[in-house]
Amino acid sequence: MLKAQVSDTKLEAGCDEAGRGCLAGPVTAAAVILPKGFNHEWLNDSKQVYQKRREELRKVIEEEALYWAVAVCTPEEIDGINILNASIQAMHRAVDALDVEPSFLAIDGNRFKPYREVPFSTEVKGDGRFLNIAAASILAKTHRDEVMLKLHSEFPQYGWDTNAGYPTIQHRDAIREFGVTPYHRKTFRLLPEQMKLF
Numbered sequence: 001m002l003k004a005q006v007s008d009t010k011l012e013a014g015c016d017e018a019g020r021g022c023l024a025g026p027v028t029a030a031a032v033i034l035p036k037g038f039n040h041e042w043l044n045d046s047k048q049v050y051q052k053r054r055e056e057l058r059k060v061i062e063e064e065a066l067y068w069a070v071a072v073c074t075p076e077e078i079d080g081i082n083i084l085n086a087s088i089q090a091m092h093r094a095v096d097a098l099d100v101e102p103s104f105l106a107i108d109g110n111r112f113k114p115y116r117e118v119p120f121s122t123e124v125k126g127d128g129r130f131l132n133i134a135a136a137s138i139l140a141k142t143h144r145d146e147v148m149l150k151l152h153s154e155f156p157q158y159g160w161d162t163n164a165g166y167p168t169i170q171h172r173d174a175i176r177e178f179g180v181t182p183y184h185r186k187t188f189r190l191l192p193e194q195m196k197l198f
Contacts, residue, residue: 003129004132005130005132006126011066011067011100011104012102013031013106014031014108014130014133015091015094015095015105016107016109016127018143021167022167023171023185024075024183025144025148025164025165026073027073027087028143028144029072029136030068030071030135030140030143031102031105032067033102034061034064034135038065038131039131044128045134046141048128049138051145062139067098067099069096070097075185078187083185095115101116105118106130110124148164176191
């Protein structure tokens with residue numbers, strides 16, 4: 001049973017990101033403030049929820065959340081500041097995009113940098129423990145998958161419609177055959193053998 005939130009403040013935002021381990025595409029973050037008493041039987045860490053249910057949950061969260069926002073860091077930004085900093089930057093941008101400043105931030109994971117003067121707590125596996133972080137997990141994942149689907153139409157040979165940019169065998173085989181795209185993260189180990197790609 002997931003708890004509603006970490007603190008006892010009124011406007012706590014749950015924050016999570018998607019796409020940290022991918023070889024291509026942006027890292028996407030979401031911030032969500034849920035109304036008191038909100039719950040849904042399917043709501044959980046996005047990795048534990050089937051795709052169709054994630055899409056249904058996205059609609060519910062976007063309709064019923066008090067406030068929500070999604071933001072990204074591009075592959076170029078990831079290469080420039082590294083994936084950890086880019087993930088935190090994307091979360092800051094998502095909080096920036098909310099129509100209200102939260103009273104508290106509940107962050108999935110164990111690393112974060114202060115956002116203005118807003119108190120925060122990092123929560124390991126928070127997306128499976130707190131509803132607001134789980135909701136952020138769902139939005140970050142579904143919005144990122146939507147981006148990767150659009151990029152797939154531009155570069156269908158990499159299979160981003162199914163692997164979302166993660167390092168699957170299919171994705172790495174396509175990198176070997178076709179090289180890299182502008183959406184690949186050049187600082188990542190794209191292939192185990194470290195062949196020169198660009």
